[in-house]
Amino acid sequence: MSHEIRALSEEDLPLLQEMETYCFPGEEWTQKMLLSHLEYHQAFIRPQETPKTYALVCETPWEVEIFRIATLPDYRKQGEGKKLLFSLFQTYPTKDFFLEVKENNIPAIQLYETSGFQILEKRKNYYPDGSTAIIMKRNKEL
Numbered sequence: 001m002s003h004e005i006r007a008l009s010e011e012d013l014p015l016l017q018e019m020e021t022y023c024f025p026g027e028e029w030t031q032k033m034l035l036s037h038l039e040y041h042q043a044f045i046r047p048q049e050t051p052k053t054y055a056l057v058c059e060t061p062w063e064v065e066i067f068r069i070a071t072l073p074d075y076r077k078q079g080e081g082k083k084l085l086f087s088l089f090q091t092y093p094t095k096d097f098f099l100e101v102k103e104n105n106i107p108a109i110q111l112y113e114t115s116g117f118q119i120l121e122k123r124k125n126y127y128p129d130g131s132t133a134i135i136m137k138r139n140k141e142l
């Protein structure tokens, strides 16, 4: 595993909860959801004195799905999200990456498109608020 990344464990639940609150106000995952994610899937930060960015992912034998990636509001547009994303690619070099993102989430789409993701398809009325989902894929390193 790259030294640029640290896998989170259940002990990191308070940190994850705090970051979730700042990054997804009103849409934060509950403690139960986060705990369940830590139990069954994977979560990562970049090891920094003050963690600034994190990702929740799900690895299967065939692919890695990114459920969430976020940077604390004060540290956005400083390359933090992209650094974490590229560390994830290094961590899973043999896997394709998938994700879904709201069509109006321009910062996230910019992050993904400039990191090698391509649009696979769009799904209308995908989210409870009626917005469209964009499904994106990044092929594994060949």
Ligand SMILES: CC(C)(COP(=O)(O)OP(=O)(O)OC[C@H]1O[C@@H](n2cnc3c(N)ncnc32)[C@H](O)[C@@H]1OP(=O)(O)O)[C@@H](O)C(=O)NCCC(=O)NCCS
Pocket: 023, 024, 053, 067, 068, 069, 070, 071, 072, 075, 076, 077, 078, 079, 080, 081, 082, 083, 101, 105, 106, 107, 108, 109, 110, 111, 112, 114
């Ligand atoms: C999406 C998000 C994770 C991006 O993180 P970040 O640390 O600010 O991203 P970076 O600084 O690494 O930027 C990556 C690229 O996206 C671009 N970008 C980032 N924010 C942007 C914005 N608001 N508008 C336009 N482009 C933007 C950057 O210019 C950069 O491109 P470049 O490398 O070609 O210059 C961050 O905005 C965030 O946490 N948003 C809230 C949570 C969220 O919606 N997560 C995604 C869905 S789960």
